[in-house]
Amino acid sequence: MNRLLNSADFRKAARRRLPRSLFEYIDRGAEDERALSDLRRSLDDINLMPRMLTGHAERDLSTTVLGQQAKLPIMVAPTALAGLVAHNGEIRMAKAASAAGIPICISTQSITTIEEIRAGAPEAMLWFQLxxxxDRSLTRRLLERVAAAGVTTLVLTVDTPVVPNREYNMRNGFSIPMKMTPRATADVLLHPRWLFGVLLRYMMTTGMPVYGHYPQEFRSAITRPSVSDAVKPESLLNWEDLRELRQWWKGQLVVKGIFSVDDARKCREIGADGIVVSSHGGRNIDSAPATARVLPVIADAVGDHIEVMAxxxxxxxSDILKYLSLGAKSVMLGRLPLWGLACGGETGAGAMFSMLRNEMDTTLALLGARTPDDVELLPPEG
Ligand SMILES: Cc1cc2nc3c(=O)[nH]c(=O)nc-3n(C[C@H](O)[C@H](O)[C@H](O)COP(=O)(O)O)c2cc1C
Structure with a gap:
């Protein structure tokens, strides 16, 4: 692990360990993957402005995230099937996040249930993504369980009304439910470390990994067909639904997947506590604007009233510092913690957080900044 010096090293090592279908499910984008390259371009186009001789002895990366103290201005984004990356992956990730002093948001589509994650990582700042x-009554029952597990922050994802077009998943036979085609089976056999360390460990203990939160009668092992219609994502979600959820959910509410000032204002009017400006890691709409291009106007418009994350x-x-300088209060990370988890479980995820902390710290020092708030952007030309 000591040889993994940056996120590209982690990604490369994760690629060797994970079955190709799982690696690509995590790594890739949608359709022609233009959003992915545009995300990179949009961040690369931003320059941070150094100030000399500022003489700060120590930098401070701590912050608050929706009122909770966090040691770093980052949190673990909800990622479906994180439990396939390592055995009990969601618990290991929650422990690593807790040790790093940052929140973790658990996906509706996790392998391990929120109750098991709470039991495995009692100190973790657990959020839940919905x-x-x-079937709304099943959704409500799920949220009752989430609240009972002591989760105070709910993240409603609004940017995925239908399954996005990801052709590589079809080619790889990686669909939900997964199908063990001859190609998928060969892929797994070519990655014995994952086969023995993850899949067989599940099979010898809790059985074939399934979506943990799906009601018992609807659970489908990854080799078995079809999740029932009742637990299909609601494609007709609207603002009235958000209003209802706001009345019903007593904890903090964050809306994830916002691109426009209008939508951000509506979230605020309805009483959301926060929004995540997000292009879903370039995984959904291939022609959607990159986060960095829309974040500044959204943060300007609503940032004084609700918490803006990105x-x-x-x-x-430095990418994290760029989003913070564009107006985000904190930044969610999807793929990077998964690469850490793939490389070394809890320790690997922790190593990824430490590496990012060091990178942020060094960048701040070189910029002559004590905190991310001190960072200045080079104004765009013209
Ligand atoms: C493998 C994977 C699974 C994801 N699953 C979910 C999910 O279940 N719910 C959700 O709101 N976002 C999901 N996302 C999106 C992330 O929450 C986040 O928006 C995105 O990964 C951020 O981009 P990054 O991976 O480049 O950091 C997923 C992302 C990845 C990579």
Whole structure:
């Protein structure tokens, strides 16, 4: 692990360990993957402005995230099937996040349930991400469990009303439910470390990994067909639904997947506590604007009233500082923690957080900044 010096090293090592279908599911974008390259371009186009002789002895990366103290201005984004990356991956990730002093948001589509994660990582700052199911009463029952597990912050994802077009998943036979085609089976056999360390460990203990939160009668092992219609994501979600959820959910509410000032204002009017400006890591709409291009106007418009978070495309500590300088209060990370988890479980995820902390710290020092708030952007030309 000591040889993994940056996120690209982690990604390369994760690629060797994970079955190709799982690696590509995590790594790739949608359709022609233009959003992915545009995310990179949008961050690369930003320059941070150094100030000399500022003489700060120590930098401070601590912050608050929706009122919770965090040691770093980052959190673990919700990622479906993180439990396939390592055995009990969601618990290991929650422990690593807790040790790093940052929140972690668990996906509706995790392998391990929120109750098991809470039991495995009692100190973790657990958030929960909701995909509203077609059957609203089942959704409500799920949220009752989430609240009972002591989760205070709910993240409603609104940018995925239908399954996005990811052709590589079809080619790889990686669909939900997964199908063990001859190609998929060969892929797994070619990655014995994952086969023995993850898949067989599940099979010898809790059985074939399934979506942990799906009601017992709807659970489908990854080799078995079809998740029932009742637990399909609701494709007709609207503002009235958000209003209802706001009345019903007593904890903090964050809306994830916002691109426009209008939508951000509506979230604020309805009483959301925060929004995540996000292009879903370039995984959904291939022609959507990159986060960095829309974040500044959204943060200007609503940032004084609700908490604005951002995500997508982070590869370096400096990328995080760029989103913070564009108006985000904190930044969610999707793929990077998964690469850490793939490389070394809890320790690997922790190593990724430490590496990002060091990168942010070094960048701040070189910029002559004590905190991310001191960082200045080079104004765009013209
Ligand atoms: C493998 C994977 C699974 C994801 N699953 C979910 C999910 O279940 N719910 C959700 O709201 N976002 C999901 N996302 C999107 C992330 O929450 C986040 O928006 C995105 O990964 C940020 O981009 P980054 O990976 O470049 O950091 C997923 C992302 C990845 C990479």
């Amino acid at each position: 995909y509203v199911w077609k 995500d997508s495309g982070v590869q370096r500590g």
